[in-house]
Structure formats: structure tokens, C-alpha cells
Amino acid sequence: MSSKSSRRPRLRLALWLLAAGTGLGLFFAGAYRNLPLGWIGTVLFIAAVWYAYGVVIGGPRDEAELEVPAAEWQAWLGAVFLAVVLALLLSGLPQFNQPLPISRNPDLRGLGFPVGACFVAWALLSHALRTRWLPQVQEDEFDRRIQQQAQAWGSAASGLLIVAVAVTLGFSEPAWLAKYHPAFWAQLLMLTLVVGALVQHLGVAGLYARERHASPAP
Secondary structure, three states: OOHHHHHHHHHHHHHHHHHHHHHHHHHHHHHHHOOOOHHHHHHHHHHHHHHHHHHHHHOOOOHHHHOOOHHHHHHHHHHHHHHHHHHHHHHOHHHHOOOOOHHHOHHHHHHHHHHHHHHHHHHHHHHHHHHHOOOOOOOOHHHHHHHHHHHHHHHHHHHHHHHHHHHHHHHOOHHHHOOOOHHHHHHHHHHHHHHHHHHHHHHHHHHHHHHHHHOOOO
């Protein structure tokens, strides 16, 4: 197989990620800077997701794609979406430091859609990947061992961040803590879960990639 054909799935993935990321960026910029870009970003993101869904469901599989296990594809997909969600939540973190409950904070209206859209698109494409590999065995003892190891890394990352937040709350001066609304700290705790999930998915993808490159070529 030529190197050109082996790079084709990666090129399609890169183009789709660029289009979807641009759509989210336009929506996010329009929501927070009062620019007429939100609807353009929404259309671009939805179109990119549906295009990717059609490619994954109906596109032919080549040898380069089959070399990567289904669980590794799922892990990379999850890592990409979790990284985008983490970036969105971090960029919106200052909006939680308002003297208002989350339900009555108008600055958070622009954050809900892009985050929710990411999770919906992730679920849709994850289902498409499972359907694509349906005739094959997608999980065995080797896969479960990798999942357990990566899950331990993700739990450790979340645990360390929770301890860091607890230490900050316990040892900081009350006057400094008073500068931050409880919703801000609540959002930080939610971010620890996202970071843990991201570490887990990156761990799964990295372990599969290491095993794949360590195995001798047939």
C-alpha cells in the first residue's frame, strides 16, 4: 500500500477536527463577544459531525485503519472531545466567579451549548465506530488490562487535583477565599473529573500505540 493511501484516513480526521473546532470557536466567540458568529459556528459544527458520521459509517476500511484497534480509535476520539471540553470549561471558568447562583448567571448561557454539543457529537461518533467494528471482537482480556491501567492513571490524576483543591481551601486565608464564589470552586471540582477522564483516554491510546509499535511487523 502506498503511503498516500495510508495517510488518507488521518487526513480526513484532521480536516474534520479543523472544521468542528472552527465551528465551536466561532460559536464561542459569538456568544462571549456579541459577534454574529454563533449561528455560523453552529451550522459548521453540525455539518462537520454529520460528515464525519457518514464517513465512519459508510466509508471503506483500508489496511492502515485496520492496524489500529477499535479501542484505540475510541480512546483517541474521546481524548479529542475531552480536550475540547476541558478547553471550553477552562476558558469559561471566570464566568463562574459571579455573585449569582449558576442557574441565574447570564454569562453561562454561551457555555452550555458548545459543551453539550461536544458530548452529543462524541456519543454519535462513538456509536459509529462501534458499528464500524461490529463484525470483529472489540474487547478481550488484553483490552481490559489496558483499560484498568489507564483507569488507575485517570483516578490518580483526579485524586491529586481534588487534594490540591482541598489543600488550597484549607490553608488559604479567608480574605483570599472570599474573592471566589462557591460556584467557582464547584466548577474546579467538576474539572478534576474531566481531567481524570482525559488522562484515562490518553493512557488507553498511548498504551495501545506502544504495544502496536513494539510488536514486530508480520
